[in-house]
Amino acid sequence: MKLIFAGTPVFAAAALQALLDAGHDIALVLTQPDRPAGRGMKLKPSPVKELALQHGLRVEQPLTLKTPEAQALVAEVGAEVMVVAAYGLLLPKAVLDMPARGCLNIHASLLPRWRGAAPIQRAILAGDAKTGITIMQMDVGLDTGDMLSIHPLPITADDSAASLHDKLAVLGADAIVATLAQLDACTPQPQPEEGVTYAAKLSKDEARIDWTQPAADIARAIRAYNPAPGAHTLLGGEALKLWQAHAVAGTAPAGEVLRADADGVVVGTGSGLLVLTRLQAAGGKRLAAREFVAGRSALAGTRLGA
Template identity: 45%
Template sequence: MKIIFMGTPDFARAALEKIIEAGHEIQLVVTQPDKPKGRSGELQISDVKACALEHNIPVFQPVRIKLPENVAELKKYDADIYVVAAFGQILSQEILDIPRLGCVNIHASLLPEYRGAAPIQQAILDGKKETGVTIMQMAAGMDTGDILTQRTIPIADDETGGELFDKLSVLGGELIVETLPRLERGEITPVPQDEEKATKCGKLSKDMGRIDFNESSETIRNLVRGLNPWPSAYTTLGKKTFKIWKAKSLMELEFRQIAKELNDGADELRQEAVNDKKAGTIVGVLKDSFIVLTGDGYLQIFEVQLEGKKRMAVKDFLLGYKLEVGTRLGPETIQ
């Protein structure tokens, strides 16, 4: 098939590589303009552009794809279909109508669930046990088009947003390659999305990572793994930002079993913290972790990063930092 591919980040690159491997003719790659990075302001190309250059595929980088001159550029090609994956711009109906087979999108959720920008991370934040990829016939709305194909995978209990991202990018590439020939042969019956089951998710932001220890232990644990590696879950220790990279939720019985390893008086402190409802209080320090009181139980923390330091296991962190039982984490510790 003759294809125009639209995408920007590494999630989209995996799909582009699979389509190239399958022998389709990529007439043009459309991606976001190069962006300045870091203090130097040096321009950085997208992952999709890098892939296109490696395969000598022409690249088009419009600031606004909807502008008449950019639509005219697309019309110069006789593509059978446009394949879109995390492109970062909304396509107009005029663009959707150009190719004879329309435009299809690779979306990293089981639509109609999690329409929007961050479906991978949101599935973990919500504690979902499974997710998947949808190939969708694009319509003018945000992820509202008919479903062509879907594939489901489980979410492991300790899986991070980054790990799930990698798995779904590979799955998306596999599924689009399977879908394209079936679509061309007319073997797929599009299925309209059930609007009553539709949910939305917005873009990720750094503010999302601030931990509220009044939340449940499981909610905080899901925040930690869902926002790993970006934007990350964080609190404060003293006046410094304190990132939490790996944690486990504990209920009362589990805590009591671990309490045997704690210092004398820790259990009394724990009870005092519970009575005063001081969520965020450190109620136990072990050799390889420490335990924090939450809204409904406890959070055992195994990997951290203090502002200005490297990410490290708690057992290593404790070698250079004396963490006291009774210390309270959170923005209220900043003077």
């Protein structure tokens, strides 16, 4: 099938590779412009661009798809379908209507739950038992289009946003290939009107830990904000990032370190205790609790967040 592919990050690159492996004709790849990255802030291509160039595909990087010039890039291809995965640009109606069979989006949630920018993280934060991939026929709304296929995935107690992202990237890649193979038999289903939630973009401020919250909620937040923006607090007035933790029974004042040993840094919360097992001090590396505690002999009795 002759396709246009629009995507930017690793999540999208997994889908592009799967479409290539399935033998589809990728006539054009759209991706975000190169961005500064690394210590030298040199321009770095997106994972999708890197993969596309490896396969000799045509790549275009418009700043917007609202201009006549950008829309001409899409129109001249004469694609049957545009596949969109975490592209990062809005598709105006003119572009949505250009491919003969429309634009299909690989969305990382079970719609209509978690429409929007951060569905993986919001599902973990909310304590959802499952998430998944929805292949959706795109329209002008925010993730409001008809559903072509739904692919559930359990969320385990150990899943971070990073691990869940990787599982969903594989699932999304498989799902779009399967959906395109059965496209003639697919019956678009309108999304239910009930159960709509919105996955707002993450901010660094919201990843600051509030120790008055229950330990179980904080543990979920640490998983949800891993790898970005990274759950964080203060230790002795300096930033401390938290990468892994679990809740246990017990009581201690919110934010107070009850004890610190090789098994973890145990901190009081609004309800229960939180055992921090992987931490990162300002300017340091991520360390297991055993290594972190070894260089800090007087943690017990200190207060985090102050």
